[in-house]
Amino acid sequence: MDLALLKELNAERAARRAAILVTDPDSGAQRLVREADDLSGDPLAETLRSRFRSGKSGRIELDDGSSAILTVSVPSARIVVIGAVHISQALAPMATLAGFDVTVIDPRTAFATPERFAGVTLHAEWPQDVLPGIALDPYTAVAALTHDPKIDDPALTEALASGCFYVGALGSRKTHGKRRERLAALGVPEAALDRIAAPIGLAIGAASPAEIAVAVLAQIIETLRIRPAETRTSEAA
Amino acid sequence: MDDPLTIAEQWSEAGHQVALATVVDTWGSAPRPTGSHLVIDEGGRFEGSVSGGCVEGAVVAEAMDVIETGKPQMLEFGVADETAWEVGLSCGGTIRVYVEKVT
Incomplete structure (x- = not known):
């Protein structure tokens, strides 16, 4: 993980804002999705919305046979x-x-x-x-x-x-x-x-x-x- | 106590080589839920957990490779493992752990 991305994620957590780190386990590529982001063009939009609600992390299988790791961070209660x-x-x-x-x-x-x-x-x-x-x-x-x-x-x-x-x-x-x-x-x-x-x-x-x-x-x-x-x-x- | 993601940032900022391990799949009875983290540095120091203490040792060992090569690894642990006696989960579950380097 890029240190800059880790810092971004930690800043969201410190501000009590939900965020999801999306990781491609094969390439290691990562991106950060915030709850306030416009998800309309996101291929994972539906899954991401549901994960923001449930707060559940984990790996998901995609249609093309690849997978993605969702590390979901919601504010601590x-x-x-x-x-x-x-x-x-x-x-x-x-x-x-x-x-x-x-x-x-x-x-x-x-x-x-x-x-x-x-x-x-x-x-x-x-x-x-x-x-x-x-x-x-x-x-x-x-x-x-x-x-x-x-x-x-x-x-x-x-x-x-x-x-x-x-x-x-x-x-x-x-x-x-x-x-x-x-x-x-x-x-x-x-x-x-x-x-x-x-x-x-x-x-x-x-x-x-x-x-x-x-x-x-x-x-x-x-x-x-x-x-x-x-x-x-x-x-x- | 600071959480593993905060510690990963702190260790990295302090100039350490850091790997982050994350539970990404669980089957059956698993001690820690998906999204649990273990953070490891180049000296083998670690914080957090990915199991009840059953497989942390093995994850730390793998993390050394990940720190060296920079290549992420997907690890799987379960009682069906050949190495069950050494690093299996006594609770009977199976977990998959993604280990990546913080760069």
Whole structure:
């Protein structure tokens, strides 16, 4: 591989943009395809589009009997946690171990302290002020855990508008009913509201903050691994 | 920890001869999915993985040739291999690994 091409690929990855390296295994010739590229004249267009959705790498057989290696790079999954609360203190290290980039946002400076969240990207600011700079995308999950509409609602609105692959919110069914009414009044469409996982987390009977963190992380992984293509396709449409 | 592609760039920039190995096909139960990378330098230093540790040694050895000749190689490993006892995949799968030089 040409070092210049490797640098290009790494730059795309650092910017959280999907890219596919196409290699001819016989000649070693390579090219880089970006998700934003116009694929209309590309003989592999259909395959490339499908690989951008699935994120799956591998060798493909071509009609002329030759083959091509597709090395697909999609951004690593990220979890943005709204609320520097007790559950988040357990969720942040668990999610980091599982390979996610973790960002915690909470405007309450008593909660969002580096002592409580060592090794995690932490913003002691309002979600509506921080999120535009974070650039939420379809490779990001948002878990709203403050239980405070002033903090959770703006983050949920932004997450749904950005096509995040997972959007979850803490609170009982009753709390969530009221939340739906508030967000609907702000103009969030019904279909988007249906995407919110609430009450948050898989139903494993989680009791403690750490157990709830397990339930939330498991639900995020389930959504990422079992339904990624659907989520991204519906958002792209 | 930096990922293999970033390390490949760093080692290359630092003046090392670098080969990049990529899992391009898997059949049956394979420990690492397609797209997994192993990066190797001329001194045999490596980062990343293409299996659960079963065939990395063989890939590193092949990478030395690739660094020397500059010619990419397609390697296949599986339990059906004659060399199964040395470098076979104990999990029973088969993998194909593409090894190329960073130039």
